[in-house]
Amino acid sequence: MKFRYVRKVATLGLALSLTVGYTQSIASAESKANLENKLDNIKNQQSNNQEKIDSSKEKLSENNKKQNSLIHKLDESQKKIDSINKNIQGKEQDIDAEKQKIKKLEDEIKVITKRINERNEFLKKRIRSMYINGGSVNYIEVIMGSNSFGNFLDRVLALNLIAEQDRQILTDQQNDKKKQESKKQAYQKELTSLEDNLANLKTLKANLDEEKQNQKKLLTQLKAEENDIHDDIMDKQEQEKVLQSQQSIIKNQLAALVKEEEAKKKAEAERQAKERAAVEAAKSAKQSTASHSSSPSISHTQSPAVSHSDPVPSVNADFIKPAAGYISSGFGHRSFDGGFHPGIDIANSIGTPIHAAASGVVSNAYHSSSYGNVVMIAHSVNGKTYTTVYAHMTSYSVSTGQTVSQGQVIGSMGNTGESFGSHLHFELYIGPWTPPPHNGSVNPLNYIH
Ligand SMILES: [Zn+2]
Structure with a gap:
């Protein structure tokens, strides 16, 4: 029964x-x-x-x-x-x-x-x-x-x-x-x-x-x-x-x-x-009037490497910093524990508003034991798909399937999940989010204004 x-x-x-x-x-x-x-x-x-x-x-x-x-x-x-x-x-x-x-x-x-x-x-x-x-x-x-x-x-x-x-x-x-x-x-x-x-x-x-x-x-x-x-x-x-x-x-x-x-x-x-x-x-x-010619060049393509170990030198400024605060931990391999940090940490007080880094659709908004309250947003920028991740929030105000615009508040900073102190753990992926070892994650600082 x-x-x-x-x-x-x-x-x-x-x-x-x-x-x-x-x-x-x-x-x-x-x-x-x-x-x-x-x-x-x-x-x-x-x-x-x-x-x-x-x-x-x-x-x-x-x-x-x-x-x-x-x-x-x-x-x-x-x-x-x-x-x-x-x-x-x-x-x-x-x-x-x-x-x-x-x-x-x-x-x-x-x-x-x-x-x-x-x-x-x-x-x-x-x-x-x-x-x-x-x-x-x-x-x-x-x-x-x-x-x-x-x-x-x-x-x-x-x-x-x-x-x-x-x-x-x-x-x-x-x-x-x-x-x-x-x-x-x-x-x-x-x-x-x-x-x-x-x-x-x-x-x-x-x-x-x-x-x-x-x-x-x-x-x-x-x-x-x-x-x-x-x-x-x-x-x-x-x-x-x-x-x-x-x-x-x-x-x-x-x-x-x-x-x-x-x-x-x-x-x-x-x-x-x-x-x-x-x-x-x-x-x-x-040509019929002047002598010098100019051809318009509008291409601004760049191809960031998919593997996170590759350096990403080029900067694409289609994303904004999702929260006010200082960068307390950077992206990549950490010298102090040899671990890999798939995103950046932005530290500020609990309740600091968190904004969508770009327009997109919420692909996930849920509570995870490690991420705590987390929101994932799928973006399509210049024909390319990106995913941003906002973790450890006190609470979130969007739901899966919802469309959000750049800068829209999606939640507030917190200390939920595996977190020590109030901060936003922010990840950026080319393509969809992936579980550890987080293939496709890139340094968000290379993409933020
Ligand atoms: Zn982090």
């Missing part, structure tokens, strides 16, 4: 500067060099933008690759989780079945135990009735009471047989019970192992769930990053659109300027032709 807001404001600012540029354009207020400089700036910004868009697009494709691989991984995690869930279900069913088997065995064991107890009870009763209250008083009596020895033997044998049978039945039942109990133990062992298995599966599933959550989180992050990159690209593309419209306006301005210059040249040629004709006419008139 914030991002988009900033973008809108930036676009508005650019659009505003466009309209300002447009209203001043046709009046040929800006020099060709200035316009070409602006075009260069735009081209730089465009290639800068393109580089950023390219790198953003690279980031985007990397981001998409990561997202795709993550989606694939998430898919695999889900498959694993599904299969484990199935496994868990199977194990739980197995455990239920095992528990049912154990329950059945326990019921059976209960029945057998009951039978054994009953048998025991029955045997005790029988023995009691046989030996204690079997009609006769006791065993001896039973034996002694027999009518004959054969009868006695029969009785003993019968007793033994019955006892033997009872014992056999009891032993069988007890064996049965033992068998069932060992079966139950085996089932219990199986159950324990199944339950161990289930616990392991559940741990595995928990780990997979966590892994999946992490993958989801990462995917969300990547999606957010993708949105940011998209915003970035859109922002740069919007800037590009603004730059393109700016470019076409400046190109139109340049074309208009060229047309105007051509028209001027044509007018000048016509004027010169007329003048020549007049001179010829005068000559022939003079």
Whole structure:
């Protein structure tokens, strides 16, 4: 949100500067060099933008690759989780079945135990009735009471047989019970192992769930990053659109300027032709009357060197001194620090008015950290473009695009920016202003009245 807001404001600012540029354009207020400089700036910004868009697009494709691989991984995690869930279900069913088997065995064991107890009870009763209250008083009596020895033997044998049978039945039942109990133990062992298995599966599933959550989180992050990159690209593309419209306006301005210059040249040629004709006419008139001839020489050309290291011996007096005061620092290489001073310093008190050194158009009026409050004016003198710079002002009273005439007050002297004490730092360039090392700067004293 914030991002988009900033973008809108930036676009508005650019659009505003466009309209300002447009209203001043046709009046040929800006020099060709200035316009070409602006075009260069735009081209730089465009290639800068393109580089950023390219790198953003690279980031985007990397981001998409990561997202795709993550989606694939998430898919695999889900498959694993599904299969484990199935496994868990199977194990739980197995455990239920095992528990049912154990329950059945326990019921059976209960029945057998009951039978054994009953048998025991029955045997005790029988023995009691046989030996204690079997009609006769006791065993001896039973034996002694027999009518004959054969009868006695029969009785003993019968007793033994019955006892033997009872014992056999009891032993069988007890064996049965033992068998069932060992079966139950085996089932219990199986159950324990199944339950161990289930616990392991559940741990595995928990780990997979966590892994999946992490993958989801990462995917969300990547999606957010993708949105940011998209915003970035859109922002740069919007800037590009603004730059393109700016470019076409400046190109139109340049074309208009060229047309105007051509028209001027044509007018000048016509004027010169007329003048020549007049001179010829005068000559022939003079020749017919007097004997000595004179040819007018109006050329006063001079070509100052563009590099500031070259000496500029010739003096052009088209500029005036921009402020009253004494020259506290001259132009050129300074002996005390070996640095290069691209202008002159005129010292006076704060508030001393500062005047445009020549007529022109304000190409810049802004606050710079080094220049402080600074005004730059583009001049066209004798078909040549110059730029003057007025730095460290307390304040300025002109704005970019404004036309000023020679001597007009543009601000007041001050101590803003990288300045120590109230003074005007004044620079003069042949052509446009340039950043350090300030190519094109010349000694203003060679151009001032
Ligand atoms: Zn200075």
